[in-house]
Amino acid sequence: MNIGEASKQSGLPPKTIRYYEDRGLIAPPARAENGYRDYNDTDVHKLRFVRHSRGLGFSVDECSQLLSLYEDKGRQSADVKVIAQKHLTEIDEKIRELQELRSTLHHLVNTCQGDGRPDCPILEGLANPS
Amino acid sequence: MNIGEASKQSGLPPKTIRYYEDRGLIAPPARAENGYRDYNDTDVHKLRFVRHSRGLGFSVDECSQLLSLYEDKGRQSADVKVIAQKHLTEIDEKIRELQELRSTLHHLVNTCQGDGRPDCPILEGLANPS
DNA sequence: CTTGCCCTTCTAGTCACTGGAAGCTTATAT
DNA sequence: ATATAAGCTTCCAGTGACTAGAAGGGCAAG
Numbered sequence: 001m002n003i004g005e006a007s008k009q010s011g012l013p014p015k016t017i018r019y020y021e022d023r024g025l026i027a028p029p030a031r032a033e034n035g036y037r038d039y040n041d042t043d044v045h046k047l048r049f050v051r052h053s054r055g056l057g058f059s060v061d062e063c064s065q066l067l068s069l070y071e072d073k074g075r076q077s078a079d080v081k082v083i084a085q086k087h088l089t090e091i092d093e094k095i096r097e098l099q100e101l102r103s104t105l106h107h108l109v110n111t112c113q114g115d116g117r118p119d120c121p122i123l124e125g126l127a128n129p130s
Numbered sequence: 131m132n133i134g135e136a137s138k139q140s141g142l143p144p145k146t147i148r149y150y151e152d153r154g155l156i157a158p159p160a161r162a163e164n165g166y167r168d169y170n171d172t173d174v175h176k177l178r179f180v181r182h183s184r185g186l187g188f189s190v191d192e193c194s195q196l197l198s199l200y201e202d203k204g205r206q207s208a209d210v211k212v213i214a215q216k217h218l219t220e221i222d223e224k225i226r227e228l229q230e231l232r233s234t235l236h237h238l239v240n241t242c243q244g245d246g247r248p249d250c251p252i253l254e255g256l257a258n259p260s
Numbered sequence: 261c262t263t264g265c266c267c268t269t270c271t272a273g274t275c276a277c278t279g280g281a282a283g284c285t286t287a288t289a290t
Numbered sequence: 291a292t293a294t295a296a297g298c299t300t301c302c303a304g305t306g307a308c309t310a311g312a313a314g315g316g317c318a319a320g
Contacts, residue, residue: 070253081244091232114211123200
């Protein structure tokens with residue numbers, strides 16, 4: 001199947017599929033006689049795996065590791081868990097940062113009248129943060 | 131004062147200060163006789179303003195707008211509030227996405243034994259998400 | 261005088277794509 | 291049969307917000 005069909009079935013844009021090939025994430029597929037990439041169901045399956053992994057915020061490198069483990073029938077689930085756990089910790093950290101930031105910003109927005117006058121606690125807060 | 135001192139007082143790396151100048155965020159400062167950038171307290175004050183704005187996650191373009199409003203004594207606080215409110219909405223959205231993602235990942239991590247066996251619900255979940 | 265740090269500019273790399281150009285091949289419509 | 295459109299190929303460049311590094315000049319202390 002051509003890259004367009006693989007794109008439809010995997011949910012990844014053709015550009016992204018080629019990019020993943022360049023990055024070494026997905027092995028180069030077979031080529032048809034006309035030079036077009038020729039994907040099979042296994043290729044598509046892996047592309048979907050990568051899409052879901054990326055969707056959960058794993059980096060492309062992490063996806064590469066996960067995909068290797070997925071294909072390694074002798075893997076240890078502990079190796080997978082380490083990667084996932086590390087990522088989970090990073091997400092938790094990111095959420096905490098965003099919530100703190102949100103709290104500060106929310107406070108600033110709430111104290112600003114938002115009218116035609118120039119007095120603005122938001123700008124004051126940015127200039128002289130507490 | 132040289133860029134190094136402005137860096138210390140503003141909390142921004144010299145490279146970043148030059149980058150902001152390139153981006154048109156901060157007007158080019160005076161130059162000393164030796165060609166070095168020569169910052170004054172007002173410059174540093176603006177740099178600090180930008181640092182705090184960026185710290186709250188405003189984009190460089192948004193920082194540019196906020197800084198213009200900060201310097202415009204005839205501004206309307208409503209203009210500021212619109213920018214901040216929009217950013218707040220984006221942060222809320224980002225937090226929601228991350229929390230959903232976290233929930234899925236947390237579930238996967240929790241159901242994985244993480245031992246020497248190859249069976250791994252994380253990989254299964256990535257291959258066949260529900 | 262030389263060592264070492266600070267300053268200058270410019271280029272290029274990061275991450276994960278995405279857009280576009282130029283040139284094939286294939287499918288569809290007339 | 292032909293015109294056109296869509297799909298494929300490669301390669302180059304741009305995104306955001308820096309950051310690293312190279313090559314060169316300035317300046318104070320030992």
